[in-house]
Amino acid sequence: MNILEEFYFGNIDPNTQSFDSSSSYGQAMQIIADREEKLSALLEGKEKQLFLDFCNAWSEINGATAVSKFIIGFKLGSQFTAEALKEDWNNDL
Numbered sequence: 001m002n003i004l005e006e007f008y009f010g011n012i013d014p015n016t017q018s019f020d021s022s023s024s025y026g027q028a029m030q031i032i033a034d035r036e037e038k039l040s041a042l043l044e045g046k047e048k049q050l051f052l053d054f055c056n057a058w059s060e061i062n063g064a065t066a067v068s069k070f071i072i073g074f075k076l077g078s079q080f081t082a083e084a085l086k087e088d089w090n091n092d093l
Contacts, residue, residue, distance in 0.1 A: 015066075
């Protein structure tokens with residue numbers, strides 16, 4: 001199977017890659033999850049809704065940023081590939 005077929009059949013999914021929970025990223029994720037849970041339990045009424053709205057908006061921003069960075073990276077990788085495949089051997093010497 002080639003890479004396009006692997007991608008089509010869902011065998012390639014960069015969004016499902018795991019991370020080391022003991023890494024600085026993993027530790028930061030744990031702190032965020034812990035603090036969100038504690039704040040959500042402490043807050044009530046309007047304050048709780050305000051906090052949840054903040055969390056949801058932040059999640060939307062992170063998702064949009066991830067999509068944008070993925071597209072930019074994919075396009076850049078494609079440009080590198082196209083440049084590498086050019087057969088302009090005279091200018092390479």
